[in-house]
Structure formats: C-alpha cells, structure tokens
Amino acid sequence: MPFLGLLSSLVVAIILPIIILAIYLFIRPKGELTKCPHCNKNIHDVLTICPFCRKEAKRECLNCHEPVPWEANQCPFCKSRALTGKN
Numbered sequence: 001m002p003f004l005g006l007l008s009s010l011v012v013a014i015i016l017p018i019i020i021l022a023i024y025l026f027i028r029p030k031g032e033l034t035k036c037p038h039c040n041k042n043i044h045d046v047l048t049i050c051p052f053c054r055k056e057a058k059r060e061c062l063n064c065h066e067p068v069p070w071e072a073n074q075c076p077f078c079k080s081r082a083l084t085g086k087n
C-alpha cells in the first residue's frame with residue numbers, strides 16, 4: 001500500500017520536529033548557566049549548591065546574607081568583605 005507509506009512518512013515529518021522541540025523546551029535551562037568552582041560543570045546560576053559535587057557553588061555574605069558569586073572578593077550588594085568560605 002503506497003498510501004500508507006506516504007502517510008507514515010508524513011506523520012514522521014510532522015511529529016518528529018514537534019517531539020524534538022518538546023524535548024528541547026524540556027531540557028532547556030531556565031536561567032543563566034555558571035560553572036561550578038569545584039567540579040567545573042555547568043550549573044544553573046540560581047543554585048547555591050552544586051547538584052554534581054554537592055559543594056557550595058556560592059558564598060553567602062555574612063553582613064546581608066545575600067548569595068554572592070564564588071569568585072567575588074566582596075559582596076556586590078553591601079560591599080562587605082565578610083563572606084563565607086573565605087579566610
């Protein structure tokens with residue numbers, strides 16, 4: 001039946017891009033990616049704990065308690081230099 005072959009290839013041509021798009025939308029990160037300072041894997045910027053190595057990916061300001069980027073030397077919010085994980 002040549003009609004069935006045409007129909008199935010038509011279904012594949014329509015369904016397949018939709019599935020790929022759905023998968024892409026599902027795995028697409030919602031937010032900025034940043035690198036874990038410990039294991040160097042890409043993690044979401046909103047995470048304070050790395051899901052791969054379970055270590056803290058961000059410091060916390062001891063003055064205003066905002067999350068601070070790991071590489072920062074001072075808090076970008078209150079300019080305090082008292083951050084966790086530094087000595």
Ligand SMILES: [Zn+2]
Pocket residue numbers: 036037038039040041050051052053054055
């Ligand atoms: Zn990590």
Ligand SMILES: [Zn+2]
Pocket residue numbers: 061062063064065066075076077078079080
């Ligand atoms: Zn602060």
